[in-house]
Amino acid sequence: MKKIHLVTFKHHNQGMNKTKLENHVSKHAANAVSKGLAKCPNIKSDLPNLPSVFIIEDAENALLDELRKDPDVVAVTEDILYKPDMAQSTEWSHGSNFMVINDYRTRGYTGAGVKVGIIDSGCANHEDLVWAGRYNAYTAVYGGTTPASADFLGHGTAVAGIIAAKNNSVGYQGVAPDVSLYGVKVDANNGKGGFNSSAIIKGVEWLVSQGVKIINCSFSGDLYDPALEAAFRNAHDIHNVLFICSAGNKRAEESNPNDSVGYPARHDFVVAVAALRPSKEPAYYSSRGPEVDCAAPADSVMTTRPSENNKNGTNFNEVSTLYTSFNGTSCAAPHVTGIAALNRQADPSLTLPADLRASFEITAERLGTGTKNADFGYGMVKSPWTTHPNYPGKLTTNAMSKSVVKSPISAV
Numbered sequence: 001m002k003k004i005h006l007v008t009f010k011h012h013n014q015g016m017n018k019t020k021l022e023n024h025v026s027k028h029a030a031n032a033v034s035k036g037l038a039k040c041p042n043i044k045s046d047l048p049n050l051p052s053v054f055i056i057e058d059a060e061n062a063l064l065d066e067l068r069k070d071p072d073v074v075a076v077t078e079d080i081l082y083k084p085d086m087a088q089s090t091e092w093s094h095g096s097n098f099m100v101i102n103d104y105r106t107r108g109y110t111g112a113g114v115k116v117g118i119i120d121s122g123c124a125n126h127e128d129l130v131w132a133g134r135y136n137a138y139t140a141v142y143g144g145t146t147p148a149s150a151d152f153l154g155h156g157t158a159v160a161g162i163i164a165a166k167n168n169s170v171g172y173q174g175v176a177p178d179v180s181l182y183g184v185k186v187d188a189n190n191g192k193g194g195f196n197s198s199a200i201i202k203g204v205e206w207l208v209s210q211g212v213k214i215i216n217c218s219f220s221g222d223l224y225d226p227a228l229e230a231a232f233r234n235a236h237d238i239h240n241v242l243f244i245c246s247a248g249n250k251r252a253e254e255s256n257p258n259d260s261v262g263y264p265a266r267h268d269f270v271v272a273v274a275a276l277r278p279s280k281e282p283a284y285y286s287s288r289g290p291e292v293d294c295a296a297p298a299d300s301v302m303t304t305r306p307s308e309n310n311k312n313g314t315n316f317n318e319v320s321t322l323y324t325s326f327n328g329t330s331c332a333a334p335h336v337t338g339i340a341a342l343n344r345q346a347d348p349s350l351t352l353p354a355d356l357r358a359s360f361e362i363t364a365e366r367l368g369t370g371t372k373n374a375d376f377g378y379g380m381v382k383s384p385w386t387t388h389p390n391y392p393g394k395l396t397t398n399a400m401s402k403s404v405v406k407s408p409i410s411a412v
Contacts, residue, residue, distance in 0.1 A: 002142050004044065004079040004198045005064065006227030007054045010072055012234065014051030018043075020072060021054055028063040044141060047201065049208040050234040053227050055141060055198050075226035081194035082221040082263075084121060084155040085246040085330040093297030093335060094175070098280075101175060103383035104342045110167070111176025111341040117207040117215040118159050118334070119200055121193070122151025123183030124306035126320045128171040129160055132180035133210055137203035138188055138196065148185040150316045151306045153193055156183060158326045159218050161304030162334040163341070171323055172302045175338025176345075182212050189313075195219050201231040208239050214344065214356075215241055216337040217270075218330035220248040220262030220287075229267055236269050242353040243270040244337045246329035248287035258374060260287040271357050274376060275299070275332040280367060282375045286329055293357070293377040294364055296335035300325045336360065339381045363387050 009017040021043060029040040041063050045055040052074075059067075067076045094101040104110070115132070123134045134148035151157045164181045165174035184203035186195045200217075207215055215235075235241040248262035265272035268291070275286035275298030282288065283299055305324040309315035343350060343359040350356040364379035365387055372378050 002057050003059070004141060004196070005056050005059050006077050006079065006198060006201065006225070007056055007067055008074040008077070008227045008230045009052045010074050012051045012238070014046070014048060017051065017054070017072070018046050020070070021056070024063060024067055024070070025056065028060065032060070045202055045205070047205040047231070049205050049239060050201065050231045051238075052234055053201055053231045055202065074230070077225055077227055080197040080221060080223050080225045080228070082197065082200065082219040084153065084193055084195065084219045085249050085328050093301050094173075098297055098380070098382065099175070099335065099339070100383035100386045103385045104346070107346070109342045109346045111164070111179035111338065111345055114176070114179050114214070114341040114344045115182060115210065115212045116163060116176070116179045116337060116341050117182040117184065117210070117212040118156060118163070119184045119186055119195070119203045119207075119215060119217055120156030120159050120219070121153040121187045121195070122156045122185045122189065122306070123148050123160065124151040124154075124157040124310050124320055125149055125317060126157060126161070126304045126306070128165040128168070128304050129157070130166060130181065131183055133182045134185070135183070135203065135206045136185045137199040137206060138186050140202050141196070141198045142188070146189050147316050148183060150185065150189045150310065150313070152189045152191050152311055152313070153187065154305045154311060154324065155218070155330065156185065157306050157320075158303045158324060159216060159330060159334045162301060162326070162331060163216065163338045165304055170321070171304065175335055176341040179341045182207055182210055197225050197228045201228060204231050204235050208235050208241065213239075213241055214337060214340050215243050216334050217243055217245040217264060218333045220246060220265055222262060224263055228264060232264055232267065233269065236353055240352055242340060242356050244333050244340060245270045245272055246333040247272045247274045247292055249285040249328050250287045251282070251285055257288060259289045261289040261291040262287060266291050269353070271336060272377070273329060273333040273336050275329045276380060280380065283327075286332075288374040290374055292374055294336060294361055295367065295376040295380050296332040298329060298332035298335070299327055301331050302326070336381050359384075
């Protein structure tokens with residue numbers, strides 16, 4: 001397996017950063033050649049859309065130490081593994097007592113024209129899914145020929161169905177069935193279920209290059225990775241990408257369950273989503289903490305799954321007709337991603353991440369204390385016409401204070 005490291009620079013000048021990194025790497029590559037070593041360090045990926053982050057491979061300790069001493073380098077880190085936030089387990093989530101998705105349907109909003117990305121375990125062919133684009137970021141970093149459609153875990157295909165399962169005569173309907181769906185595979189398809197940070201970053205770069213502005217991240221980890229944060233911030237700050245992330249399933253496991261939100265959901269510029277039961281109570285596993293921004297249904301929601309031949313590796317191209325019940329904050333995040341896409345279609349002026357997130361945080365159904373709290377954040381995302389009966393037929397600047405992002409919101 002290749003030895004991958006991530007180099008994070010202070011500045012956003014991609015050309016300057018690349019030149020400096022090339023100087024470091026070329027010196028040590030020449031040294032490796034002179035010693036007859038089998039492997040030479042090299043820049044695996046420069047990421048033009050994420051200018052402060054680079055992926056390097058086969059770097060020996062001397063090069064890593066030299067980079068860490070460079071005053072322009074923030075961090076040099078090993079590839080970190082993140083876990084999908086799935087708690088294995090109908091479609092009650094769209095109903096009149098929950099998200100009230102029909103409010104959007106009757107007004108003609110289905111997500112059409114909005115690009116949505118998922119970074120996950122794979123993007124299987126399915127009778128209920130249409131992919132606008134798919135990319136295997138894991139093989140882009142580590143090599144191999146496995147296609148993006150391979151999904152041993154079935155996790156990515158399940159996330160995709162919650163967002164975008166088609167409105168047709170089969171299966172179930174997603175929150176925003178007409179979005180343009182872009183899928184990124186970031187695992188090795190070996191059944192271990194880990195998502196490498198280098199592949200995640202490579203996937204963000206690809207999604208940005210495709211013009212995607214809303215990205216679903218249904219995974220989390222305990223370790224902070226400065227490279228991952230920098231890549232996400234680059235995409236957010238430079239390209240106006242909104243990241244919607246599962247809070248994690250650690251509530252029942254952590255020694256401090258009141259501070260159990262994982263990364264990347266802990267970052268203040270992303271949307272951290274907690275999980276709700278049909279009773280509108282927090283799911284027993286749903287991580288809680290001050291970072292939680294909102295909540296969404298996540299217990300036993302029906303969605304798409306890959307075919308058995310896809311999962312066992314005999315036919316990655318087979319079109320699945322299978323469905324499954326899905327739990328976890330991995331299930332909650334794509335519900336919010338779908339709502340974000342519907343709001344973007346309803347009001348195309350919501351181009352800034354802060355404005356788009358405000359559109360569903362302000363109109364969320366307040367749960368718990370009635371103000372932002374560790375269990376529900378601002379509350380359960382849902383139709384704005386339900387929480388605001390006189391809401392205009394189109395989301396407009398005048399309909400809300402779009403400056404509200406993290407500050408407490410009064411109960412509706």
